[in-house]
Amino acid sequence: MxxxxxxxxxxxxxxxxxxxxxxxxxxxxxxxxxxxxxxxxxxxxxxxxxxxxxxxxxxxxxxxxxxxxxxxxxxxxxxxxxxxxxxxxxxxxxxxxxxxxxxxxxxxxxxxxxxxxxxxxxxxxxxxxxxxxxxxxxxxVKYRNEDSISVQVRMRLRGLDPEQWPELDKLAKVLGMSYSTLQRRLQAEGISYQRLKDNLRRDMAINLLCQPDMTVMEVAALTGFQESSAFHRAFKKWTGVSPGAYRRSNADDSSEG
Structure with missing residues (x-):
């Protein structure tokens, strides 16, 4: 070949x-x-x-x-x-x-x-x-996506709590580029800053829900939601199921393994 x-x-x-x-x-x-x-x-x-x-x-x-x-x-x-x-x-x-x-x-x-x-x-x-x-x-390894701007932004955000995530113009300054350049580069990769933040919140929520000693309300707070109802709506939009249903499904999968 x-x-x-x-x-x-x-x-x-x-x-x-x-x-x-x-x-x-x-x-x-x-x-x-x-x-x-x-x-x-x-x-x-x-x-x-x-x-x-x-x-x-x-x-x-x-x-x-x-x-x-x-x-x-x-x-x-x-x-x-x-x-x-x-x-x-x-x-x-x-x-x-x-x-x-x-x-x-x-x-x-x-x-x-x-x-x-x-x-x-x-x-x-x-x-x-x-x-x-x-x-x-x-x-x-060689041709992974890790050099893309979306991955660079994601890595920056992962080091911060959600309430500390900067606005796009401030993030652009940290990355050494203009607001329009950062926005254009994200668009070229088919992603927006808001969607990138939502994806990261979703991943954080999924990982936290796998911890049985943490309540759904605590997970909501740690992912930047002030109200658990807003977290429920967002999580169902991201995954198609409620936080509680996801947690039960994950527990069932773990017990079967």
Whole structure:
């Protein structure tokens, strides 16, 4: 697969070859490249049978990692959809792929700027040897999303209590850029500052609800809500279930394990 991809004239041709090869060797899932305006969309088909989230994620790491390596640069993912439901902690998926991830979607797909497919393949047989020696670390680590501005913002906020989270203009100064630049870069990654804060609050709430000695009211306060009713509404909007229902479901899963 790598050998055939190196001989491609562009990343688009290389991607077609990668998808064709994986369809030949994998039975469960396969990818199809489509276009939607200025976006390239890889639809991950699963023959109508929902697979484990790990399966979709591993497949995507391989395809996206190879494409990034062939072009010798990270290709930013704009949006990602997975058929499986959201895991208790999805932070690793956002760290690796992008901030805008929809779980429980009708189909699994990944979206990025189609202009990247016009890039030339810069790798050679000589660099392939080094790449193979460094695998899988070269796929798992090198092209993660950790250098994106949304991840940088998220890391800043994680070090603060929710009530200390700054307004966007103040955060921009801390990051050494203008308000408009920060806003534009977040928009380019398909995320807003408000949604990023909501995602972080949701993750904090999920982790805190897994602690049985903590009341829902305490979880609400620690995630920046002054009223528990507002927290209940927000949590149900984020996850589809109430905090109490989520806690009971998590307790049931733990007892079964």
């Amino acid at each position: 790598c050998q055939a991809s190196i001989g491609s004239t562009s990343l688009e041709q290389a991607l077609h070859r990668i998808l064709k090869f994986l369809r030949l060797v994998l039975d469960d899932i396969y990818g199809e490249l489509m276009f939607d305006g200025d976006c390239a969309v890889i639809v991950i088909h699963d023959h109508g049978v929902e697979r484990r989230l790990f399966s979709y994620g591993t497949w995507l790491i391989l395809v996206h990692g190879l494409l990034c390596w062939l072009g010798n640069r990270r290709i930013p993912i704009q949006a990602l959809c997975f058929r499986p439901s959201r895991p208790a902690d999805d932070s690793d998926y956002r760290m690796r792929f992008c901030e805008d991830i929809q779980f429980g979607a009708p189909i699994s797909s990944v979206r990025f700027d189609r202009s990247f497919l016009d890039l030339k393949v810069v790798q050679t047989n000589a660099t392939l040897s080094t790449f193979m020696k460094e695998s899988p670390a070269s796929l798992l």
